Amino acid sequence: MxxxxxxxxxxxxxxxxxxxxxxxxxxxxxxxxxxxxxxxxxxxxxxxxxxxxxxxxxxxxxxxxxxxxxxxxxxxxxxxxxGSAVITKIIDMEASLTDSERDAQIRLDADQYIPYPLSEVNLDFEVIGPSQINDRMVQVLLAASRSENxxxxxxxxxxxxxxxxxxxxxxxxxxxAFALMVDSLPNHPELVALVDIGHTQTTLYVAKNGEFVYSREQLFGGAQLTEAIQNRYGLSYEEATINKREQTLPDDYYNELLMPFMDNVIQQITRSLQFYFSSSQYNNVDHIVLCGGSAVIPGLVGMVQQKLGNPTSIANPFINxxxxxxxxxxxxxxxxxxxxxxxxxxxxxxx
The missing domain is CATH 3.30.420.40 (ATPase, nucleotide binding domain)
Structure with a gap:
């Protein structure tokens, strides 16, 4: 594979x-x-x-x-x-090698890059561009994942x-997918923060001119809101999920659960951005894009824009x-x- x-x-x-x-x-x-x-x-x-x-x-x-x-x-x-199940590494190799020669060389040197026996991993590589250290070499992206994954x-x-x-x-x-929609963002932003709010994990990707240059994962996601709904209203996981999606919860839901969750989302984004700024030459991004299941929570995109002061939109890779x-x-x-x-x-x- x-x-x-x-x-x-x-x-x-x-x-x-x-x-x-x-x-x-x-x-x-x-x-x-x-x-x-x-x-x-x-x-x-x-x-x-x-x-x-x-x-x-x-x-x-x-x-x-x-x-x-x-x-x-x-x-x-x-x-x-x-991504957390994959080891990736960029290595420099002779440009003149064929794919089969490259494959043999990588397998020979695999123990330098991969902390598992070769028999336990699926391995692949892709030439991604010229080497930055030698004109006769190319950069090769090596990726390996445990076979069970x-x-x-x-x-x-x-x-x-x-x-x-x-x-x-x-x-x-x-x-x-992001590359399909980046040209449709207003004012052609150079630096974009894409925030993927998943079930248990939120990931910040920073894209410069459409290419990802940074990522950071945090253990936080929509599951925390679902669990809060379960606990407060005595619902099963399935009932909480359906009620959350269809917005059929009691009147106190917005102030008691949803607003604190959205505040938490903004804190997570702020923290991740601060980590990025501390390790780069930048201290701001031009645009924020939200994706993942929680991105469409009513009012979230406006709240992120208001609190962080950056133009913010919701991802749509099908826009064009x-x-x-x-x-x-x-x-x-x-x-x-x-x-x-x-x-x-x-x-x-x-x-």
Whole structure:
């Protein structure tokens, strides 16, 4: 299973997260990206734990249902492992080497870069540009993940009738999706903070001229709001999740739970940005973009803009795509911020 390679085949993007499976099918029609279909289906608690697939059959059943619902025509998919499950390293190698020679050399020197036996990892590499130290060398991005991380996802997708052709890294997929929308941000910002508010983790990515130059993860996410709803109103996880999403909670919810959660989000963003500023030449960003499931909380984007003083918007990687007529465009606007990974994976068809 290669982490990068996919040459000339149509791939469906499938993102298996802690709470749901997301599927995106993108075609290219006359040079324009076209969103053919997409779907999101929730997973039961405990099916995916700490980014590891605990129940491959349960994930497979959801994948199969989504594939039927989205009417996907192919079975080939691109999926991803979490960045925390991947070791990446940039190394310099002779430019004259062929891919097979490069592969042999990396495997020979693997113990310098990877703290596990080669038999226990999936390994891949990609030439990313000229070396900064020698004209006759190139920079090579080396990526390795424990085989169990990759195989669990491959097995789950196989249960769903899909064949995994590419296993990517979540952050790379997000960067690919972000590149689609960065030119649509007002005033062409040079430095953009992309804040991914996930279920249990919030990640700050800083992009300079569209390319990620920094990332920082924090253990904080939408799960904390769900748990607060469960505790306050005596609801099950499922009930709390549905009520949160459909905004059908008692009148005191906004002041007692939602406002403190949004304040906490802003504190997390502020802290992550301060870490970035302390390690770079910058002391401000030009624009903030929110993505992830919690990005669409009503009022959050305005509150971030007001408290931090930066223009702020919600991610939509489909903004410059044509959209299939059966897709509900209003629902897509709500779902788009949580589809960054799945969208970026679907774009692997066009590498």
């Amino acid at each position: 290669r982490l990068f390679s996919s040459k000339g085949r149509q791939l469906v993007g499938v993102d298996v997260s802690a709470t749901c499976v997301k599927m995106v099918d993108i075609k290219r029609i006359q040079g324009v990206f076209h969103l053919q279909s997409y779907g999101i289906e929730r997973l039961a608690p405990g099916v995916v734990v700490d980014k590891l697939v605990a129940d491959t059959e349960a994930v497979g059943e959801v994948v199969a249902r989504l594939a039927r619902r989205c009417h996907v025509t192919g079975q080939n998919v691109a999926s991803a492992v979490s 990759v195989e669990q996802r491959v097995d789950a997708l196989a249960f769903g009738g899909m064949t995994t052709k590419v296993m990517d890294i979540e952050s790379h997929a997000i960067e690919r 795509m044509s959209i299939a007529p059966q897709i509900d465009s209003e629902q897509l606007l709500l779902d788009a911020p949580s589809l960054m990974v799945a969208c970026g994976l679907a774009l692997r068809s066009f590498d």
